[in-house]
Amino acid sequence: MRGLWPIFKRELFAHFVTPLAWVAMTAFLLIQGLHFFLIVQHFAGQLDLSADAGPVQTYFGQTMMLYLPLLFVCPILTMRLFAEERRNGTIEPLLTVPIQTAGLVLGKYLAVLVIYATMWLPTLFYMALLGRYGEVDWHIVASGYLAVIAIGSGYLAIGTMTSAMAKSQLTAALTSAMAITGLFMIGVGEFIFPEGLARELAGHVSAWAQMNDFSRGIVDSRRLVFDATIVVLPLFITVRAVDAWRLE
Amino acid sequence: MIVVEHLSKSYGALAAVSDLSFRVERGQVVGFLGPNGAGKSTTLRILAGFLGASGGRASIAGFDVVEERLDALRQLGYMAETSPLYPEMKVREYLAFRSELKGVPRTKRRADVDRCLELARVSDVAGVLIGHLSKGYRQRVGLADALIHSPPLLILDEPTAGLDPNQIREVRALIASLAENHTILLSTHILSEVEATCSRAVVLAKGRLVAIGSIDELRGRGRPELILTLRGDEAIIRQVLSETAGVGSRVIEPHGEALRATLSLTAEDEAGQAETTERIVHALATATVGIREVRTTKATLEEVFAALTQHEARTENEAEAKR
Incomplete structure (x- = not known):
């Protein structure tokens, strides 16, 4: 797809020269570090461990600390993608080159996805640390990261969409944070609704339930299909939104 | 090279361009004239595929700007008004990015960037962050960008806006040197600019075509x-x-x-x-x-321009009053 590669490279570059990306990354790693510290602290006091509730499972599946940062990190990573270009007028040179809109949108999206994955990279060190002093089931680590990336991909796609729809970065960040939180809250319905359709639906969209499953090594393809929907649909809307600017 | 037929564009109730038709032939340097708000930028943006028209059609080198947008854009070097650039990039980086974006083959890219740096006289700031450049330099970086994929047609939206007299002279000299092997459509509301650089002019007022012809013909209208x-x-x-x-x-x-x-x-x-x-x-x-x-x-172009554009504004107001 024409334009994807240069856009992707520039977007990566632009992220790493803005202080905000580094601030978000630092805050994210601080929280994850604290998260990991608390878990290890907790398990260090326990005498026996059950096989499917070790520190790795807990890290990925049992606490709120894993999701909370996603709710603010994803909007911050994506808010500038289109809103900033529109505010500065740089969108005009970008839309007057012979590239397809899909290439432009995908290039930008993939760049934030790579940055998001890079943010998680240092947490591999925690796993290495656990592996050094105990036993780590690397399958579970792999499925845990898969879920983290899959859920994040959807949140980033939502952020990309709101950035294309809002004219200011702040609006973009707020609306995507609300959308992501909303999506997350529907999942929480799993614990609230009585037995029935609503509860089942909530369970299907629940990021919480997905992390629980994946942190125990249960890779359910239905969940991945749902995650893919949350990626494809917003990105499709983004392409249409960018094309629609021409009609304004 | 450019064919515009019955083009119109409205923003809500406001008609920015109405029923505009004109042609630009290969090799011509055409001034796109009109007071502020005449619809110049809107028309150029439609030609560059940045805006869609509400009616009519336009084509560049035979390619429709909507139906065959990518083919049309390959023929076109477009410089937007005020030349918006990324401040966090260096000039050379930016031009390399733009040439890749415009599909210049990898092997040609370096040479093309060097050529355009030279052509737009920005070689001396190739390694400087765009955010640190003066307006005159930024404008010329925008021009280098328009040239980067060697397009036969240049569309420049107010290339000298906001520059000081020396910079204006430099940019004009640059445009004059480009005129030898490019077709150029440049918008401006400065008349001496048209007299200095263009052979023909299209005059717009309130989104309508009020005159088109060579500079001498226009002057003769007074x-x-x-x-x-x-x-x-x-x-x-x-x-x-x-x-x-x-x-x-x-x-x-x-x-x-x-x-x-x-x-x-x-x-x-x-x-x-x-x-x-x-x-x-x-x-x-x-x-x-x-x-x-x-x-x-002899009537000056200024007088002709004033007569043409004010007449249009007057009839518009009268029509408004009647309503």
Whole structure:
């Protein structure tokens, strides 16, 4: 797809020269570090461990600390993608080159996805640390990261969409944070609704339930299909939104 | 090279461009003229595929700007108004990015960037962050960007806006040097710019085409004035002038110890105007009026422009009032 590669490279570059990306990354790693510290602290006091509730499972599946940062990190990573270009007028040179809109949108999206994955990279060190002093089931680590990336991909796609729809970065960040939180809250319905359709639906969209499953090594393809929907649909809307600017 | 047919664009109830048609042939340098808000930028943005038209169609080198947008854009180097750039990039980086984006093959890219740095006279700031550049430099980086994929057609939206006189001269010289092997459409509201760089002009007012033609043709649209310095009885002079055919309005006022008559001529072409002049002088001489000076003033492009665009604005207002 024409334009994807240069856009992707520039977007990566632009992220790493803005202080905000580094601030978000630092805050994210601080929280994850604290998260990991608390878990290890907790398990260090326990005498026996059950096989499917070790520190790795807990890290990925049992606490709120894993999701909370996603709710603010994803909007911050994506808010500038289109809103900033529109505010500065740089969108005009970008839309007057012979590239397809899909290439432009995908290039930008993939760049934030790579940055998001890079943010998680240092947490591999925690796993290495656990592996050094105990036993780590690397399958579970792999499925845990898969879920983290899959859920994040959807949140980033939502952020990309709101950035294309809002004219200011702040609006973009707020609306995507609300959308992501909303999506997350529907999942929480799993614990609230009585037995029935609503509860089942909530369970299907629940990021919480997905992390629980994946942190125990249960890779359910239905969940991945749902995650893919949350990626494809917003990105499709983004392409249409960018094309629609021409009609304004 | 550019064909615009019945193009219109409205923002809500406001019609920015209405029923605009014109052509630009290969090799021409055309000035796109009009007061602020005449719809110049809107038209150029439609040509560059950044805005969609509400009606009509436009094509570049035979490619429709909507249906065959990518093909049309390959033929076009477009510089947006105020030339928006990424401040966090260095000039060379930016041009390399743009050339990749515009599909310049990898092997040619480096040479092309160097060529355009040279051409737009920005080689000396190749390693400087764009955010640190002056407006004049930024404008020229925008121009280098427009040139990067060697397009046959350049569309420049107010390339000299906001520059100081020296920078304006430099950019004009640059455009003049590009005119040799490019077709250029440049918008401006500075008339001396059009006279300096363009061979033709398209004049817009309130989104409508009010004139199109070569600069000389446009200048010819203004009626020249005949100025006479005369000595003699004012009543006789008035009578002679009123009896001579081809004289439009006339103003007669004292000028030192003589009289000055400023006459407009009704003849359309130069030959007719010369004939009228001859008749006037002959009639005055026959009436034994002393003729001290005879001269004609050619209308400036400014006057023609003002007449064209104000007329349009007036009719618009009248139509509005009637409603």
